[in-house]
Amino acid sequence: MSAKSAINKEVFIPHDEKMLAAVQVKRRTKKKIPFLATGGQGDYMTFICLSVTNKKPSFVSVTKVKQFQGSSAFIKRSQWTIDQLRQVNGIDPNKDCPEFDLMFENAFDQWVAGSAGEKCTFIQILHHTCQRYSSARKPEFVNCQSKLLGEDPAVDSVTFRCKVYLNKKRKEFVARHGHLLRRGNSILHSAADSVTSAVQKASQALNERGERLGRAEDRTADMMNSAEQFAVTAHKIGLGQLSWQVIWHVQQILKRHGEEKHVAPISARLHCHYKVTGMKQDTKRKRQRDVD
Numbered sequence: 001m002s003a004k005s006a007i008n009k010e011v012f013i014p015h016d017e018k019m020l021a022a023v024q025v026k027r028r029t030k031k032k033i034p035f036l037a038t039g040g041q042g043d044y045m046t047f048i049c050l051s052v053t054n055k056k057p058s059f060v061s062v063t064k065v066k067q068f069q070g071s072s073a074f075i076k077r078s079q080w081t082i083d084q085l086r087q088v089n090g091i092d093p094n095k096d097c098p099e100f101d102l103m104f105e106n107a108f109d110q111w112v113a114g115s116a117g118e119k120c121t122f123i124q125i126l127h128h129t130c131q132r133y134s135s136a137r138k139p140e141f142v143n144c145q146s147k148l149l150g151e152d153p154a155v156d157s158v159t160f161r162c163k164v165y166l167n168k169k170r171k172e173f174v175a176r177h178g179h180l181l182r183r184g185n186s187i188l189h190s191a192a193d194s195v196t197s198a199v200q201k202a203s204q205a206l207n208e209r210g211e212r213l214g215r216a217e218d219r220t221a222d223m224m225n226s227a228e229q230f231a232v233t234a235h236k237i238g239l240g241q242l243s244w245q246v247i248w249h250v251q252q253i254l255k256r257h258g259e260e261k262h263v264a265p266i267s268a269r270l271h272c273h274y275k276v277t278g279m280k281q282d283t284k285r286k287r288q289r290d291v292d
Contacts, residue, residue, distance in 0.1 A: 003047070007065055007074050012051050017061075020129060022049040023122040025111040028099060043069040048102070048111065050126055052133065060133045062102070062126075080104045082129070083136045090123060090144035124148045229253060 001009075008019040025046050047065045052058050060082035067074050089101035096116035100123060102109050113119035123141070127149050130138055141149060 003045075003067070003074075007047060007049060010074050011049070011063070011065055011076055016054050017051045018054060020050045020052055020060075021122050021125040022047050022065075023118045024114045028110040028112050047074075048122070050122070050129060052129070058133060060129055062104075078107070080107070082134055082139075085130070085139040087140045087142060088123060088126065088144065089142050090148070093143045093145055096120060096145070120145070120148055 003024070004019070004022045007022060012019045025048055027046075045067045047067075049063045049065055050060070051063060052060045062080045062082065062085060063076055064078040065074050066077050084105045085102065086105060087101075087103040089103070091097055091099040091101070096119075098113040098116045098119050100111055100113065100119055102111070113122070123144060127141055127144075
């Protein structure tokens with residue numbers, strides 16, 4: 001993790017702030033130490049940070065943060081609001097240089113950035129932030145290059161071309177991801193249709209099974225009734241009480257169960273049995289008369 005990321009995480013995020021820019025600096029002139037001061041905390045690194053609160057209304061601050069040698073912690077030392085900033089001095093308006101000055105209502109510091117590029121980036125962001133958030137008197141930017149303040153036509157042209165290029169890339173990105181999104185939605189719809197179809201098929205199978213079970217129950221009941229009727233018929237056959245009505249009833253039962261091919265043979269047997277039974281009954285009655 002870089003030092004700037006660590007500063008944002010340790011110093012600003014816990015206070016619900018967001019760091020906009022930071023530059024590592026050193027003093028151009030030695031700071032006057034009070035006569036009574038005894039010793040110090042050793043070498044340290046200094047960062048000038050620009051931050052804004054996340055809550056509305058937004059408040060912008062310029063904060064001095066230090067990291068002492070042998071420690072990984074970053075400590076907030078001084079802080080000013082953007083309205084307390086009176087002047088930003090870029091030192092040389094004709095060339096890039098790392099020096100700059102910051103003047104507040106009650107403080108004045110002369111700094112040297114780690115590089116001219118870091119200083120230019122910080123001043124550019126600071127100027128843009130002041131134009132956006134300063135509610136009272138805006139700070140004065142002196143001896144700053146016009147490209148840092150958005151006043152250079154060449155820079156404006158480059159900025160415009162960059163905006164056009166970025167806008168084009170944004171549209172391409174949206175179009176590409178839009179295609180993926182549509183494809184994802186299509187896959188989801190297909191999956192949903194498949195699930196719906198499977199559920200419908202399962203429901204249809206259950207309904208058909210229920211119908212088959214219902215038909216099986218009806219057929220079972222019918223077969224039980226037929227069995228009872230067959231039992232009665234067999235009993236009558238055994239008693240020799242078979243009549244033409246019984247034969248007709250047996251024929252109807254066979255036809256009802258799709259056994260038409262057995263109607264004729266069984267009917268013939270029943271007829272034969274009926275004749276034999278009738279002859280036996282006649283012989284029995286005749287013998288009984290002879291005995292009497």
